[in-house]
Amino acid sequence: MADVTDKTEARTSGPRESGMNSFNLAGAGRLLARQGILVAFAVFMIGFTLANERFLDPDNIMGVIRSSAILGVMALGVTFVVISGNLDLSVGSMMSFATIVVLDLHDKIGPALAIPGMYAMVLCLGAFIGFLVGYLKLNSLIVTLGMLSAIHGLTLTYSGGKNMDIADKEGTWFSVFGQSDVLGIPVPILLFALVASVLGILLAKTPFGRKVYAVGGNGTAATFSGIRRARVVFTCYLLSAFCVATAGLLQASRSLGSQNTVGQGLELEVLAAVILGGASLLGGSGTIFKTVIGVLILGFIQNGLLLVGLQFYAQYVVTWIIIILAVWLDIAAKRGKLWSPIA
Amino acid sequence: MTKSLRALLIASTAATGMAFAGAASAETMKIGITQNNVGVDSYQTTYEKAFIEAADANADVETVVLDAGGDVARQIAQMEDLIQQEVDAIIIWPTNGEAVIPAVRKAHKAGIPVIVTNSNIAEQGFDFVKSFSGPDNITQGKRSAEIMCDKFKEMGIENEAQVVHITGQPGYTTAIERAKGFDDRLPEVCPNVTQIDKQPGDWNREKSQKVMEAFLVKYDDIDGVYSGDDNMGVGALNAAKAAGREGIIFVGATNFAVGYEAMERGEYWGSIYQSPVDDAKAALKTAVDVLNGEEIPFLNYFDTPKITQDNMAEFDKPVF
Numbered sequence: 001m002a003d004v005t006d007k008t009e010a011r012t013s014g015p016r017e018s019g020m021n022s023f024n025l026a027g028a029g030r031l032l033a034r035q036g037i038l039v040a041f042a043v044f045m046i047g048f049t050l051a052n053e054r055f056l057d058p059d060n061i062m063g064v065i066r067s068s069a070i071l072g073v074m075a076l077g078v079t080f081v082v083i084s085g086n087l088d089l090s091v092g093s094m095m096s097f098a099t100i101v102v103l104d105l106h107d108k109i110g111p112a113l114a115i116p117g118m119y120a121m122v123l124c125l126g127a128f129i130g131f132l133v134g135y136l137k138l139n140s141l142i143v144t145l146g147m148l149s150a151i152h153g154l155t156l157t158y159s160g161g162k163n164m165d166i167a168d169k170e171g172t173w174f175s176v177f178g179q180s181d182v183l184g185i186p187v188p189i190l191l192f193a194l195v196a197s198v199l200g201i202l203l204a205k206t207p208f209g210r211k212v213y214a215v216g217g218n219g220t221a222a223t224f225s226g227i228r229r230a231r232v233v234f235t236c237y238l239l240s241a242f243c244v245a246t247a248g249l250l251q252a253s254r255s256l257g258s259q260n261t262v263g264q265g266l267e268l269e270v271l272a273a274v275i276l277g278g279a280s281l282l283g284g285s286g287t288i289f290k291t292v293i294g295v296l297i298l299g300f301i302q303n304g305l306l307l308v309g310l311q312f313y314a315q316y317v318v319t320w321i322i323i324i325l326a327v328w329l330d331i332a333a334k335r336g337k338l339w340s341p342i343a
Numbered sequence: 344m345t346k347s348l349r350a351l352l353i354a355s356t357a358a359t360g361m362a363f364a365g366a367a368s369a370e371t372m373k374i375g376i377t378q379n380n381v382g383v384d385s386y387q388t389t390y391e392k393a394f395i396e397a398a399d400a401n402a403d404v405e406t407v408v409l410d411a412g413g414d415v416a417r418q419i420a421q422m423e424d425l426i427q428q429e430v431d432a433i434i435i436w437p438t439n440g441e442a443v444i445p446a447v448r449k450a451h452k453a454g455i456p457v458i459v460t461n462s463n464i465a466e467q468g469f470d471f472v473k474s475f476s477g478p479d480n481i482t483q484g485k486r487s488a489e490i491m492c493d494k495f496k497e498m499g500i501e502n503e504a505q506v507v508h509i510t511g512q513p514g515y516t517t518a519i520e521r522a523k524g525f526d527d528r529l530p531e532v533c534p535n536v537t538q539i540d541k542q543p544g545d546w547n548r549e550k551s552q553k554v555m556e557a558f559l560v561k562y563d564d565i566d567g568v569y570s571g572d573d574n575m576g577v578g579a580l581n582a583a584k585a586a587g588r589e590g591i592i593f594v595g596a597t598n599f600a601v602g603y604e605a606m607e608r609g610e611y612w613g614s615i616y617q618s619p620v621d622d623a624k625a626a627l628k629t630a631v632d633v634l635n636g637e638e639i640p641f642l643n644y645f646d647t648p649k650i651t652q653d654n655m656a657e658f659d660k661p662v663f
Binding site: 052054057059060063067070156160161162163165169179251254255257258259260261262302303306307309312313 | 381382383384385387388513540542543547548549552553554556557558560561574577578581585586599600601604663
């Protein structure tokens with residue numbers, strides 16, 4: 001009984017994986033059509049491998065995923081915000097803030113206290129944004145665009161504009177998050193995978209996750225169904241802030257020092273990854289898994305173009321072309337045609 | 344803190360300006376400065392502090408210290424304010440080398456000498472500028488090439504060494520000039536050293552680390568890395584350390600505290616010592632010299648010496 005309800009819910013509001021149980025050709029075709037972005041991903045991977053055989057070198061693959069982990073963790077949180085029908089443009093400067101704060105506190109009160117201290121401060125920022133967007137119902141674009149520069153100012157005030165560096169770089173265990181390996185896998189990848197799994201389950205398998213889809217899909221209907229919209233939106237921003245704090249931790253631990261502008265511009269890359277993964281800017285659709293794919297596509301494009309050795313002026317253009325191609329392939333696969341029959 | 348200090352300075356200069364209106368003393372020179380974006384990085388923060396200190400130390404100088412916050416429109420408005428206040432000279436750290444030219448021209452027409460500091464404005468504005476005070480970035484690039492070549496010779500690999508190059512933000516004058524100096528000078532001093540790749544690190548440590556990771560995958564043999572500043576250089580160094588690649592010679596420019604520390608640890612070979620304190624003092628001195636009617640060159644560079652593990656003891660650790 002419970003099994004049946006789960007399936008219907010997944011069909012109507014959750015991630016669309018319902019093709020999984022029918023292992024016939026049509027089912028596989030349908031699955032493929034829904035995962036157009038995976039096809040695009042595979043195409044690019046093959047293309048880059050043909051251009052430079054070192055692209056598939058395990059060290060390179062590991063390196064790309066490791067450096068994508070920071071962007072990736074942020075994208076996970078933003079996925080919740082976007083599905084709930086809002087935007088979060090403040091994550092870039094919030095990440096700079098998290099990085100600077102944890103590095104500063106590291107030398108003042110030690111890493112064991114610095115980490116929870118930093119999380120608390122960043123969560124306060126997230127709660128503030130969540131309050132403005134959720135409870136005061138302000139437009140999330142304006143609120144987070146404003147917070148983008150407000151938090152940047154906050155960071156500069158906090159640091160006095162100086163670069164922040166840990167004094168004793170060799171003697172601190174703080175570097176474990178960004179620099180060490182467990183069983184040959186870099187810790188940032190493990191943390192990214194852990195956060196992605198937990199948030200993936202939260203979004204796809206829990207009542208809260210279904211509420212997020214409902215609020216983003218049709219807010220009014222959600223309210224009439226007894227869902228407390230404000231609370232859901234508020235929680236999404238808290239989750240986003242938590243993810244940003246984790247990204248800041250990874251960043252700080254990886255370089256043990258930072259500029260004030262370390263996260264500058266990341267908000268757009270994060271949004272690109274989330275949208276590339278197929279989440280709708282209008283809310284109501286998207287999954288954690290697809291966001292992860294979006295993040296990896298961006299990371300591998302950057303790395304692949306470097307390995308190909310393309311002039312960097314051309315790289316900006318080519319990156320854009322690849323993103324547009326990926327989005328097109330995704331849409332084309334969904335509707336089964338390369339272009340829309342309705343002009 | 345600097346904000347309130349600045350407000351205080353503006354207020355006090357405005358007040359004294361009013362008090363002495365009409366009976367303006369010929370003794371004190373009133374010099375206005377509009378800076379690019381104080382607080383955005385340690386270099387600019389230290390520069391402002393040093394400028395105010397240097398001005399305080401000189402009894403003949405009165406200053407109006409402004410900051411454009413990286414905003415071209417605000418900088419143009421500040422230029423107009425300074426012209427209105429009839430300062431004796433204006434120092435400008437351009438937010439944009441082209442867009443500020445009309446404002447510079449206006450000051451020039453009002454008979455106020457303009458001194459450009461740190462990064463020059465575009466050439467079509469040179470007619471309206473009295474002097475440029477700042478670092479010579481082409482020479483810096485050349486000196487970095489020499490530092491690297493000398494080290495290769497010392498190691499005996501000057502005939503086979505391979506170098507990768509990480510530049511600053513594309514389109515940024517400092518980045519272009521340093522890269523040009525390095526690219527031109529390296530083949531002159533070490534004709535058999537090859538530069539195998541060049542990519543931008545955007546003045547960003549994390550970006551530079553990513554670029555270096557890709558280089559390390561792509562090339563089995565890298566002997567030297569030149570980065571447009573130490574911040575990026577340390578990012579590249581981190582990548583090499585993480586990949587376990589040893590024996591690479593790292594040379595940068597604008598010696599940062601992190602670069603200095605890496606040199607102390609013996610991981611980073613050399614850089615160019617460019618002090619924001621010298622930069623600020625040079626700008627003020629150029630303005631004072633102009634007002635005293637002294638002959639000064641149009642391009643009034645301050646010296647930025649080579650620093651390596653061998654001579655680093657002669658230099659104080661950078662404060663930024």
